[in-house]
Amino acid sequence: MALQATPYKITLDISDTDRGVYESVKFTVARHPSETEIRLASRILAYAIFYHPQLAFGRGLSDSDEAALWEIDLTGEIQHWIDVGQPDAERVIKASRRAPQMSVVVYGNARLWREKTILQFGHLDNVRVLALAQEELAIIAAKLTRSTHWGVMISDAQLYISDGDQQMPLPLECWHGELPTAP
Structure with a gap:
C-alpha cells in the first residue's frame, strides 16, 4: 500500500510592503510522503512571496510536469510557473x-547548483531565482505543524515570519532576475 500525503492546514497573514499585498489566506496543502519539512516550508513561503489570487499548489513531487506552485489565469493559461528546490x-x-x-x-x-546551473539559463529574461537562507529556514520549518498560522511580512527583500510566539527574520537573496514587484 502506498503512503498517503499528509494534509497541513495553513493560515497566512501576508503583509508584502514591497508589492503592496495585504491578504489573509487559508488553505490546505498536502505534504508528499517523501517531502521534507524544509521543502514544505519553502513551498508555503513561496506562496507568500508570490501571492496572487490565482496562485495554486501543483502536484510537485508526484507529477514532474507540474510546478510546485503556479498562477493560472481564467482562460487556463499558465502565467507564472514556480519551482522550489534545485531543479x-x-x-x-x-x-x-x-x-x-x-x-x-x-x-x-x-x-x-548556483555556479553550475544558472549559467545554462542565465540568458532567459523571464526567469528569476530567489534563495532562502538555509539556517533560518531550518528553524522556521521546525515550527511547522499540521495546523499552522504564520504572519509573513516582506519588506526590502527580507521576510519576517511570526508564529505568535516569536518573529524570525529570513533573508531573501535574488540570484537571477529581479525581486517580485507590485502586480
Whole structure:
C-alpha cells in the first residue's frame, strides 16, 4: 500500500510592503510522503512571496510536469510557473517556455547548483531565482505543524515570519532576475 500525503492546514497573514499585498489566506496543502519539512516550508513561503489570487499548489513531487506552485489565469493559461528546490537547467528552460514568468525558490546548500546551473539559463529574461537562507529556514520549518498560522511580512527583500510566539527574520537573496514587484 502506498503512503498517503499528509494534509497541513495553513493560515497566512501576508503583509508584502514591497508589492503592496495585504491578504489573509487559508488553505490546505498536502505534504508528499517523501517531502521534507524544509521543502514544505519553502513551498508555503513561496506562496507568500508570490501571492496572487490565482496562485495554486501543483502536484510537485508526484507529477514532474507540474510546478510546485503556479498562477493560472481564467482562460487556463499558465502565467507564472514556480519551482522550489534545485531543479536542473533543462526543467527551468522548459518551464520558462510554458509561462511568461518562471521563478525558482532555492533552499539548502545551493552554492554548486548556483555556479553550475544558472549559467545554462542565465540568458532567459523571464526567469528569476530567489534563495532562502538555509539556517533560518531550518528553524522556521521546525515550527511547522499540521495546523499552522504564520504572519509573513516582506519588506526590502527580507521576510519576517511570526508564529505568535516569536518573529524570525529570513533573508531573501535574488540570484537571477529581479525581486517580485507590485502586480
